[in-house]
Amino acid sequence: MDVWKSIPSWFKLDNYDHCANYSSLDWANELIMRCGSNIAGGELSELDKQIVEHIKNNGLSIRGKSYCYSEELKKLYEDNPSTYKKTRFAVTNLSQITAYSFFLDANNKEKIEHDFSLLDLSTCTKERWRIRSPYTHPIANLNYNHENAAYLEINLHASNEQLLMEFKDWLLETRGDTQDIVKRQFSKADFEDWHTSRVFAYWDLTTIAASENATIPLLMLGRALFPDEFDVELAARIQKVTKKKSKTLFSPEVVNALMAQAESEKTQWNNS
Template identity: 25%
Template sequence: MTKTAAVQLSDLPTSFALEKYDACASFSIADWHNNLMQRALRRNTAADYRDHHIDELKRAANDCLQNPIFPARELQEGDGFEKNVFRSQIRDQTAFELLTGGSTLAADDERARAYRDAFTVMDREMHGEAKYDQEASHAYETLDVPAWTMLNDIGINMSGAVTVNVDLFASDDKLVDDFKAWLRVTRRALNIPSIQRRFTRADFDRWQQNKVLAFLDLSFWADINGLRLTNQILGVALFPEEYTIALADRIRKVVAPLALAASSPVYIEALLSQALEEAEQK
């Protein structure tokens, strides 16, 4: 969509008002999860179905500026954004998952050809006439990679969920060290950000103070209406009482990265799992 000239402060909808976001100061983790997820769902719908649902998306953008706080809802295990999320984010592979084999390699997907061909060769080696030739050696090398490498190569969205083998005969100390090392390598390879600790009130206060929800709502309103909203105008709209800092830089360096991270699938599903954990402990 081609965007028009930059929006001026006076062009912002009259329904937008910062005081409507004051409730964020007392948000629980469940409130943050629900409100961030609603923004992410709306953004994903726009990314995938903008042309088909443009009128509904414009109404949603206006409605969110009018009533930006989504009411609390009961969270349940199995809810999720991209996948089912549970209180514990380490779970056993089920017998069904093992026997059904998880993801399949579509016959018409060219990206999976190398893995399909390699498996055909190895199946022959194991259940037919074993040749132990160069073709078999190459096939073994192709398949001797983490399953998540293959799934990532062929474009399957794993939503951060991978299966790993754990040797329970090892000591606790050794297992913890090995897991931390594996976690670093795997997240880096899959380009998944590392959340080092549980979310705390300090995180929520930072989101509230930096007007994360208001930023997401104004940005979405401008985008879905084909308008260009500069960082300077965003800065003035979100921080009208601040004059001693470079507002455009604050939006670019702090607010935008913070808001986009908080509304990402990684954060949303981590928030949900922690909220389920905290609810269980009450």
């Protein structure tokens, strides 16, 4: 493996200044553009080559002639008229299409139709309960997986306190108490921290170097990312701070949480 003797001339730290003003949507798009590529994974596709060229010329996707927004994010920039206007993103009422899909996609669709036809005809309470009983189990127990969504039945006669208490218990039981779960909204302080830590510039340099079967000495990398800092151990900062934050930022959990936050903020903007 080769070692870069100098930072390439195409790298310009100023190209990354604009992310100081990024929203959650902008951060998510930059991450998806990079995560969706195979820059460090072997032979580059034509799209990978376009992404590398754009990074070299512009750094951020929003600079210059924009490379393109991911399909997942295009819809957030476009106004998509709908017959039902959502007021929230992460917590919404169950849609008809989702409710129907549980039935239409069920492996035992014919049996469900048969049993419910008997249920309509039966007048015997005991018989009706016998027919209903197999269908009283939560859908989650049948291993349905609808795009990382879960569906609840909420008893609105219960107090707010009880509902919130039980939802908290359900959330812990369903998602688990793991370090992988993003437990709070990302704030401007997070965005500023990522910007000042130079996570995108770090990822771009190290990933493009890896695609060329090369590495970058940590001190050289530190001087390129933090040219105005002289009172810190730059190599240690790259190893212990920037590299660690970059790994966290590019994790699927953070990318997905940023996407959800961007969707939520878009919904709020549309309703303001």
